[in-house]
Amino acid sequence: MSSDTTLTALAAQLELELDGAVELRHQLHANPGLSGDEAATRELVLAALPGRHAATEVAGTGAVVRVGGDGPAIAVRGELDALAVHEETGVPWESRHPGMMHACGHDVHLAALVALARAVDRIGGPAPLLAVLQPREETYPSGAQDVTEDGILDREQCRAAVGAHVQPLLAAGTVACTPGGVNASADEFTVTVRGNGGHAAYPHLTRDPVVTLAHVVVALQSLVSRETDPMSSVVLSVTTLAAGTAANVVPGTAEARGTLRAMRTADREFLHQRLVETAEGVAQAYGCAADVRITRGEPVLDNDATLTAATQPLLASLGLKVATDLRSAGADDFSYFSARMPALMLFVGTHGGTEQLHSPTFLPPDERVRDVAHALLAGYVAAAEQFIPRP
Template sequence: MSEHPELWAALDQELPAAFSLRRRLHSSPDLSGEESATREAVLAALPDGLPLTKVAETGAVVRIGGPGPAVGVRGELDALGVTEATGVEWSSRNRGVMHACGHDVHLAALVAVARAVHRVGGPKPLLLVLQPREETYPSGAQDIVESGVLGAERCGAMIGAHVQPVLAAGVVACVPGGVNASSDEFQISVHGESGHAAYPHLTRDPVLALSHTVVALQSVVSRSIDPMAPAVVGVSSLQAGSAANVVPGVARARGTIRALSTATRELLHQRVVEVAESVARTHGCEAEVTFVKGEPVLENNPRLVVQVSRLLRSHGLEVSDTLRSVGADDFSFFAERLPSLMLFVGTETDVSLHSDRFLPSDGDVDRLARAMLAGYLGACTAL
């Protein structure tokens, strides 16, 4: 028998309005850091008079329910710098900006859950965490955590749900432990001695040294990390010189480091420095390595997984316990501080996230809302 049947029935009644809200949000996307209009549109769709705290410049936290420990559910406000090619009537009106990652779906589903909880009540207070800047640095989630608002609201757990086209519609990944990787950026600057390309013996060529460094970095994961531990070291940007007949004085590379454990993350940082410095030294050059630390590993709380998996199954959703990814999500900043759970919800479209043709259906809004409500209720039980 369904737990809290009145809540599930109320959610059913709220879904048609959520489909309409999703279209409005999709047609008016905002870039990261510019989400004030999206925030206000979401707040306008909520019941009047709810206590709210504006946070992280363009975000907000809204409380539904009385005093006591609360459960937070995250909805991301920002869109991507993508020109939409879906051709639907409600395509983005802001050229070059598109909800290509499903955040419009997440927000509409969250409003439906919030209105259902407000209408019939929930076992514990619900916190809507309207988060800016999920797609860029500085992280909106990190800013919200550091603001202290979650502590002031006595938030005891956080729930996130994200559409995921690699899963079939009706499947929800609810996986314990690390499900998204840490994500850090690195820059390697190799300093040599510039000169005429016709006299290479009179130079110390940083381009050659950096080229060998990039090749050497490809063996860091395969020869330093347990094959059973997912990890990535990738170089994606190279910059050196401006003339064909001049050996430059410096060459630079930028790349990413991904890991599904903190220990692996730290080891990869160490090995990138060791490889860069030693290869540069071999070529008579010097290497300087700098890092920009991004999201930590996203760790799902096992107790939340058990409770929420049970509820998902009882409401007709298939649960997968295998999906992990070296993609990153700043929801991990919440998971660092609080028992947290990120759910991945399969879609009717198989077009990839961030594509200019990514367009989840109304059915995906429905299933995302049900996953969020299951997450909220499961966290209420687990707290």
């Protein structure tokens, strides 16, 4: 069966699954679970998947379910966790748990994944589908890192991975399918400057860590503007400063925290080194010392070029407008999948710039379940065609 024929048959079956998927979306949205506390969410999703397929627990509160038989498979990911956001949508199915909300569209992603898995189960697909119900996308330690390091994807013979994420910056009906780096690596850093405190009236008897840290912050801003290629996207942001307890006391320490994001792994590693060297060098020049701690987060999310090219025409055949240039300095731990195997992250339009992710009013219309399901379908069929040999 050709990929076009398979796509058409599965798309027709998807239409029959959408009512149930939308109802599941409402259930998930009304009953969110925060990162690390997604067991109830997982059970809701498992109950909606084809019942004869056994689930394998992974990453604590996650699970994988194989649909479509034995042999090499395609992994399709859905995220289980919600955010610590108090919902302000007012819909009948809004969150029943104050201070928790699916404000990033994970309820839509999960419902779409279930619809696709049910369609594959009912009529078959070009390859087995491994539904990956991943916990802790929103926090550290990363659920995707745990899933990929568990070895479950190797044991299930996964040859490629597909994910989709709603994106309010894109208009409804548009799906971004962009080759190469589409999300940045994301690391956090803390710079602690240690000096000698004392009375503010006698600054010459101190080594002021506050003034020193101010110079460190300014120097760090030059790393991007003067030491990296302007054609390569890098963002270094200092976001918190803390020092002192009284107006007339020079403190002994001052601390800055921030984030470093890069679209190329080489830039990421280079700036890790230069961040440490710069902070230590500036501090020494002012008679202080600097300690730098870098917490590594997600790597660059890199879409496989072959898979991207194969998916684009399938998206178009499903009636979706294809964008090929969306990239973001945001991060998604699906990048751990892309670091291990050919992978594709698709961005599915919802609003066209009128709303923002993680907002208390963010609520993609139910129609977006269909768009996300179609995006996942296109990626799944293309991945099977490209990476699983035909008998």
